[in-house]
Amino acid sequence: MEQEKIAKEMFSPAQLDSAKSEEISKPSLNYWQDAWLRVKKNKGAIVSLVIIAILTIMALVGPHLTGHTYEEQNLQHNNLPPRIPVLENVSWLPFDGNLTRKNGDVYNAYEQKNVEEYYWFGTDSLGRDLFTRLWKGTQVSLYIAFLAAAIDMIIGVIYGAISGFVGGRTDNIMQRVIEILSGIPNLVVVILMTILLDPGILSITLALTITGWITMARVIRAQVLKLKNQEYVLAARTLGLSNGKIISKHLVPNLAGVIIINTMFTIPSAIFFEAFLSFIGLGLQPPDASLGTLIDEGFKVLQLYPYQMIIPATVISLIMICFNMVADGLRDALDPKMRD
Known part of the structure; x- marks a missing residue:
């Protein structure tokens, strides 16, 4: 079978502009900008950030x-149900000030006690x-949250970084201290x-200060042991940087x-932890x-006034779920192995 011939006129050489061939069309992003773009794609993390705010x-x-x-305190206004202006007129919302007796009768607690205020x-x-x-x-719960974060980032990071970077006998002694503290509930x-x-x-603050940083210290130590023999750390040592500057300027930013x-x-x-302690009477x-x-x-x-617990x-369920969702989103965004 005779093959069809293709004329030269059907071909034209590609016209390449040397200047445009080396042009980068996508903007250059640093590590944190790239991570933020990944977080924004996680709708659950963004919604959780808004709720936390x-x-x-x-x-x-x-x-x-x-x-x-x-x-x-006002004992004459005790055990009043939720009542919100405007919303009290919406029958299917529980903000009308009504309560139900054990026999099933519904009555308005505000009218019965002659209360004109809105709670x-x-x-x-x-x-x-x-x-x-x-x-x-909620202020107390958020205080405990940010306190735990501060303790982790100050005590846990410093302790773990020193233990892993120095190594040897110092590392052994510091790890034995952690094992003793972690053995105490x-x-x-x-x-x-x-x-x-x-x-x-x-007392809750002191308890968190004594034992709350142990997990962070162990994680940081393991990461420092992996990174301290990397080329950039050896180069910093060759240039004469002290151990403290190597930890603060090279290891901690990479961690x-x-x-x-x-x-x-x-x-x-x-x-x-704070809610549990308060629930059993050891907290506030x-x-x-x-x-x-x-x-x-x-x-x-x-059974009588369920709104007081619900x-x-x-609120505490929302706080814990949102922080967990944000943590999941940050883990996916900051992990270099998680690529789209």
Whole structure:
């Protein structure tokens, strides 16, 4: 079979511009810009960041919105259900001030007690405004969260970096100290602090300071052992940099992703730790408020006034879920192996 001939006129040489052939069309991004682009693609992490920002703003502003203090008592207004202006007229929303008796009868608690004020989240058994106490308790939970993050990033990073970089006998001694501290449960440390001090935020802070940084120190030590023999560290040593400058200028910046990820996963654990201690009576004491104490008080009257437990439990669940979602998003964004 005779093959068709292709004429030369059908071909034309490619016209290449040498200047444009070396032009980079995509903008050059550094490590953090690239990571931020990856985080923005994670809708769950972005929504969680927005929710955390809203809860943080409400924790700062919320206690001043209603005109009541978190410890102000009014026994005549005790156990009032949530009641919000405008929303009280929407029948399917639980903000109309109605309660249900054991026999099934529905009555308006505000009309029965001749109360004209609006308590947006209701009141507790002592007539304290739950809206104000909720956001005051959220302040405590966020304080514990950022405290745990600060302890991890200061004590844990420094301790782990020194232990892994120096090595030898120093590393052995420092790791034995960590093993001793990790063998003591956090609950035992809190009980000891409670014996020495009054139960409250100070004893929780000291407990976190004593044992809260151990996991971070171990992770950083393992990473430093892997990185300290890299070429750029050997070059820095050859140029005469001290060990402190090598750790601060070369190792810690290269461990920033690991530090941020582990810190974000530590925050929900610290929040739950504080709530658990307050729930069992080792945390904040009345009249101080935290999400743990509010859940504990609401649990006692769950069958009669379920809103007293459901509202703070919803807020603490939101905080923990959002921080976990953000941590997952940062882990995927900062891990160099996670490529699109």
